[in-house]
Amino acid sequence: MKNKKNIGKFNNKITNKSKKLTKAATKKSNKPTKESNKPTKESKGNIKNIKKAKKVKKEIKKPKKDIKNTEKLKKAEKAKLLKQIKEVKEKIREKQLQKKPIKKVKISQDKGKLKPAKPEGKLKPGNLLLSKKELNNKSELGVKKTISREDTPKKESKGKLKPSNLLLSKKESNSKSELGVKETNLREDVSKKPLGVLDLDKGIKQPTKQPTKQKGVLETYEIEVDKAKVKVEIKREASNITYTLHTPEIGIATAFLLEEIRNELVSATTISMKEITDPAAFNTIKQRFMQEASSLIQENLPNINPKIKEFLVGKLMQDMLGLGEIEFLINDLNLEEIVILSSKEFVRVYHEKYGWLPTNLKIAKEDEIINYSNIIARRVGRQITVLTPLLDAHLVTGDRVNAVLYPIATKGNTITIRKFARDPFTIIDLINNKTCSLDIAAMLWLAIEYEMNILISGGTASGKTVLLNCCMPFIPPNHRIISVEDTRELMLPDFLYWTPLVTRTPNPEGKGEVSMLHLLINSLRMRPDRIVLGEMRRKEEAMVLFEAMHTGHSVYATVHADSAAETISRLTNPPIEVPPNLLKAVNLNVVMFRDRKKGIRRILQIAEFEASQDRAEANILYRWIPEQDKIIKHSESSRFFEDISRNTGMPQTELDKNLEEKKKILSWLIKNKIRDLNDFGKVMNFYYTNKELLIKFINKNNVKAVLGR
Numbered sequence: 001m002k003n004k005k006n007i008g009k010f011n012n013k014i015t016n017k018s019k020k021l022t023k024a025a026t027k028k029s030n031k032p033t034k035e036s037n038k039p040t041k042e043s044k045g046n047i048k049n050i051k052k053a054k055k056v057k058k059e060i061k062k063p064k065k066d067i068k069n070t071e072k073l074k075k076a077e078k079a080k081l082l083k084q085i086k087e088v089k090e091k092i093r094e095k096q097l098q099k100k101p102i103k104k105v106k107i108s109q110d111k112g113k114l115k116p117a118k119p120e121g122k123l124k125p126g127n128l129l130l131s132k133k134e135l136n137n138k139s140e141l142g143v144k145k146t147i148s149r150e151d152t153p154k155k156e157s158k159g160k161l162k163p164s165n166l167l168l169s170k171k172e173s174n175s176k177s178e179l180g181v182k183e184t185n186l187r188e189d190v191s192k193k194p195l196g197v198l199d200l201d202k203g204i205k206q207p208t209k210q211p212t213k214q215k216g217v218l219e220t221y222e223i224e225v226d227k228a229k230v231k232v233e234i235k236r237e238a239s240n241i242t243y244t245l246h247t248p249e250i251g252i253a254t255a256f257l258l259e260e261i262r263n264e265l266v267s268a269t270t271i272s273m274k275e276i277t278d279p280a281a282f283n284t285i286k287q288r289f290m291q292e293a294s295s296l297i298q299e300n301l302p303n304i305n306p307k308i309k310e311f312l313v314g315k316l317m318q319d320m321l322g323l324g325e326i327e328f329l330i331n332d333l334n335l336e337e338i339v340i341l342s343s344k345e346f347v348r349v350y351h352e353k354y355g356w357l358p359t360n361l362k363i364a365k366e367d368e369i370i371n372y373s374n375i376i377a378r379r380v381g382r383q384i385t386v387l388t389p390l391l392d393a394h395l396v397t398g399d400r401v402n403a404v405l406y407p408i409a410t411k412g413n414t415i416t417i418r419k420f421a422r423d424p425f426t427i428i429d430l431i432n433n434k435t436c437s438l439d440i441a442a443m444l445w446l447a448i449e450y451e452m453n454i455l456i457s458g459g460t461a462s463g464k465t466v467l468l469n470c471c472m473p474f475i476p477p478n479h480r481i482i483s484v485e486d487t488r489e490l491m492l493p494d495f496l497y498w499t500p501l502v503t504r505t506p507n508p509e510g511k512g513e514v515s516m517l518h519l520l521i522n523s524l525r526m527r528p529d530r531i532v533l534g535e536m537r538r539k540e541e542a543m544v545l546f547e548a549m550h551t552g553h554s555v556y557a558t559v560h561a562d563s564a565a566e567t568i569s570r571l572t573n574p575p576i577e578v579p580p581n582l583l584k585a586v587n588l589n590v591v592m593f594r595d596r597k598k599g600i601r602r603i604l605q606i607a608e609f610e611a612s613q614d615r616a617e618a619n620i621l622y623r624w625i626p627e628q629d630k631i632i633k634h635s636e637s638s639r640f641f642e643d644i645s646r647n648t649g650m651p652q653t654e655l656d657k658n659l660e661e662k663k664k665i666l667s668w669l670i671k672n673k674i675r676d677l678n679d680f681g682k683v684m685n686f687y688y689t690n691k692e693l694l695i696k697f698i699n700k701n702n703v704k705a706v707l708g709r
């Protein structure tokens with residue numbers, strides 16, 4: 001009890017003392033004394049810290065001040081820019097409030113910022129790319145953790161607001177949304193040297209030093225996507241060659257305007273699933289978006305330079321409907337492959353001239369890579385989730401995409417894009433770049449015209465699919481072609497009678513799978529003349545294919561094997577394991593080879609299979625000699641010509657004459673540089689409809705008459 005009393009007294013004392021102190025402090029603060037003007041060391045430190053914190057807070061809250069502090073901007077320009085931001089902000093706000101139905105707009109009270117309405121079950125571009133489920137998956141993935149680690153502002157920032165650290169912390173992301181700057185607009189990559197700064201009324205300011213004049217620059221060129229143009233610079237730096245994408249830096253006012261337009265477009269449009277998955281419908285939407293975005297920009301900035309407007313519209317489209325800046329890489333015709341390794345590493349590309357190159361692009365967050373994977377998956381009606389972390393798909397452009405999510409890809413979410421040639425190779429290109437010889441091209445043409453079965457073997461990326469595609473225009477136009485692939489890679493000329501089919505992986509519940517076997521069996525019911533299989537991997541598929549060959553269909557497929565002997569071994573051993581005597585049905589085996597060091601691809605062997613009940617052997621007809629870089633004749637054929645003669649009734653002399661005729665046509669096409677897929681297709685069509693007239697025109701060297709233009 002005594003103790004309790006004492007404690008009570010003690011507490012009262014403290015309370016009184018603290019009251020007195022507070023009184024004194026209030027007096028002091030009202031009438032500042034000398035002492036209060038001379039703070040102690042401790043309070044000095046505290047005041048300093050408080051001031052610093054206030055300064056940082058102010059800078060984070062009001063990034064406009066950052067502009068004021070920028071030494072580079074002259075006073076007049078600063079005032080103008082601030083005025084501009086204010087005007088644009090007010091204008092858009094006014095317009096949005098007038099235009100939009102209240103239902104669709106949500107005004108956040110703390111910031112007064114317009115936000116798009118909730119989707120109500122329908123998909124909206126841009127903001128709905130991650131579903132609730134996917135967001136959950138993300139946290140299950142541990143992605144959030146990775147990002148928060150990434151989110152720590154960099155040391156060198158010293159409290160100042162820089163574009164590079166604007167995207168990072170939660171607090172900062174609030175200030176970011178006040179600013180209206182989209183994350184992707186401001187890349188984490190500070191090493192990037194922008195080509196110029198894009199601002200509303202000034203256009204793209206060119207830096208005084210042009211990148212082309214710099215030392216070590218091997219090549220510069222321009223890429224255009226949706227009318228937005230950027231420059232690429234390929235440079236030798238020490239022992240490395242680098243790929244730099246120079247995109248104009250987006251000014252704050254511009255970024256704000258873009259964000260507002262983006263929000264407006266998003267909230268005003270709903271996109272159905274069909275519109276996402278159907279490439280034609282998707283293109284229509286894109287055109288509509290581009291028009292709307294263009295008129296919104298024009299409305300807000302009536303005096304805008306048309307070139308800048310085009311760039312801004314393109315940028316908006318890439319951010320809303322595409323894969324952001326990766327779209328530029330996808331549209332670089334010189335690139336064969338694009339690899340996003342994780343958010344911590346620079347994107348890498350495979351350049352057809354320089355091989356693998358690091359770029360100056362980095363995806364800011366792991367989240368964004370997941371988001372890109374989701375966009376790609378949705379467009380082909382597939383899913384990529386924590387339970388199904390692997391995705392094999394294709395882009396609207398036809399490029400093949402593979403995505404693997406973390407933690408299966410242990411360094412981070414990864415995407416590999418194998419680019420589809422915008423201007424596909426034709427057999428003329430393959431003869432020109434020495435992949436194939438004129439003799440072999442004529443032989444492949446003969447084989448395809450007279451319905452022989454062909455297997456194309458080779459290692460990874462050796463050019464199997466490209467050769468297969470190059471052989472397709474040799475098919476006569478009235479033959480029905482059914483192709484079965486995991487992802488759409490084949491591209492045939494317009495005149496062919498072609499039905500392309502692609503497989504589908506099951507959904508997370510294991511439903512909806514359409515396998516290669518299903519499609520092969522189904523294709524036999526579609527009355528095909530020719531069956532094309534992307535890649536033969538399993539026994540069941542191989543058995544159906546050989547069955548199709550035996551029932552009179554002409555079959556073309558690719559197999560993973562480095563030589564003709566290995567092809568036989570792969571086909572007759574597990575997992576494919578077809579009985580050796582079935583290999584008789586294969587009339588030609590073409591083996592592709594890729595020399596990684598020299599970066600060249602060649603037809604390594606052309607072989608026919610001689611098969612008995614229990615064994616099969618390869619008879620090599622042509623082979624490539626690396627020392628001379630030549631494809632030469634190796635052995636006489638024992639079966640190939642015999643099989644054609646038996647099928648067609650043509651004697652060898654006639655076959656030889658036919659081959660010579662084909663070589664003559666191909667040589668004429670090479671001489672006249674007729675190599676485009678559709679032009680080549682036209683000539684083939686002409687050959688099958690009126691061979692004599694074609695030869696007559698060729699003899700007269702009349703290109704116009706052959707191409708009909």
Ligand SMILES: Nc1ncnc2c1ncn2[C@@H]1O[C@H](COP(=O)(O)OP(=O)(O)OP(=O)(O)O)[C@@H](O)[C@H]1O
Binds near residue numbers: 419459460465466602
């Ligand atoms: N003959 C060629 N000349 C030059 N480049 C080629 C040639 N063939 C293929 N390429 C390039 O190589 C890349 C890979 O080719 P392709 O897809 O045909 O290989 P693949 O053997 O089918 O690979 P995979 O084993 O992955 O199926 C293509 O992007 C193409 O640009």
Ligand SMILES: [Mg+2]
Binds near residue numbers: 464465558
């Ligand atoms: Mg392939």
